[in-house]
Amino acid sequence: EDQVTQSPEALRLQEGESSSLNCSYTVSGLRGLFWYRQDPGKGPEFLFTLYSAGEEKEKERLKATLTKKESFLHITAPKPEDSATYLCAVQGVRTGANNLFFGTGTRLTVIP
Amino acid sequence: DAGVTQSPTHLIKTRGQQVTLRCSPISGHKSVSWYQQVLGQGPQFIFQYYEKEERGRGNFPDRFSARQFPNYSSELNVNALLLGDSALYLCASSLESGTHYGYTFGSGTRLTVV
Numbered sequence: 411e412d413q414v415t416q417s418p419e420a421l422r423l424q425e426g427e428s429s430s431l432n433c434s435y436t437v438s439g440l441r442g443l444f445w446y447r448q449d450p451g452k453g454p455e456f457l458f459t460l461y462s463a464g465e466e467k468e469k470e471r472l473k474a475t476l477t478k479k480e481s482f483l484h485i486t487a488p489k490p491e492d493s494a495t496y497l498c499a500v501q502g503v504r505t506g507a508n509n510l511f512f513g514t515g516t517r518l519t520v521i522p
Numbered sequence: 523d524a525g526v527t528q529s530p531t532h533l534i535k536t537r538g539q540q541v542t543l544r545c546s547p548i549s550g551h552k553s554v555s556w557y558q559q560v561l562g563q564g565p566q567f568i569f570q571y572y573e574k575e576e577r578g579r580g581n582f583p584d585r586f587s588a589r590q591f592p593n594y595s596s597e598l599n600v601n602a603l604l605l606g607d608s609a610l611y612l613c614a615s616s617l618e619s620g621t622h623y624g625y626t627f628g629s630g631t632r633l634t635v636v
Contacts, residue, residue, distance in 0.1 A: 446627075497565075
C-alpha cells in the first residue's frame with residue numbers, strides 16, 4: 411500500500427533561518443512525487459513534480475530533491491510569507507494515473 | 523485566466539441530508555478530480571473523471587457519487603450526510619488524466635454537518 415510520511419509535523423523558523431522538510435514514501439512504482447503549498451482555508455498550490463531519483467527543481471527560495479525513498483524540500487533564507495502547510499503527494503503505478511496520495515503535511519511558521 | 527472554481531464556498535447541512543458541490547475546471551482541462559480534506563490531514567482522493575467517464579474511485583462509501591458534464595464541469599453528491607463528512611472538499615483539474623500534467627486545485631467547499 412502506498413504510504414507518505416512527512417516530518418516534522420510543525421516547524422518554526424526565524425526569518426532567514428534555512429531548513430529542510432522531509433517526505434518519506436513507499437509506493438509500488440513511482441510515477442511522480444508532488445509538492446504543494448497550502449494556506450489556511452485555501453486549496454493546495456502546486457510547487458513541483460519530481461519523477462526520478464536524483465532529480466532537483468528550484469523555485470525562488472525553495473528547492474526540491476528526490477531519492478528512491480524520500481524527498482526533501484529545502485527552504486533557503488525563508489520569509490514570513492513562506493508560512494504555510496507544505497504537502498507531499500505521490501502517484502504510483504498500482505494506484506494508476508488517476509490520483510495523488512498525500513501526506514499529512516508540515517506546518518511551517520516563519521517568524522519575523 | 524480563471525482558475526478552478528468551486529461553489530458554494532461554505533455550506534452547513536444537517537445529518538441525513540443530501541448535498542451537491544460544483545466545480546468548473548480551468549478552460550481546456552478535461553479531467554476533474556475530487557478530494558476530501560479533514561482538518562489537520564492531507565487531501566484524500568474520492569473520484570476522478572475524464573471526458574465524462576469515471577477513471578478512478580477512492581475508498582469512500584456509495585453515499586458519494588459524482589458526474590462530469592459535456593462542458594467538463596463536475597458535481598459531487600453526498601447522500602445521508604454524517605457528522606464525519608464535515609471537511610474541505612477540493613476539486614482539481616488537469617489537461618489529461620495522467621501524471622505529466624499538473625493538477626490545479628480550487629479553493630474548496632467547506633462542508634459542516636451538524
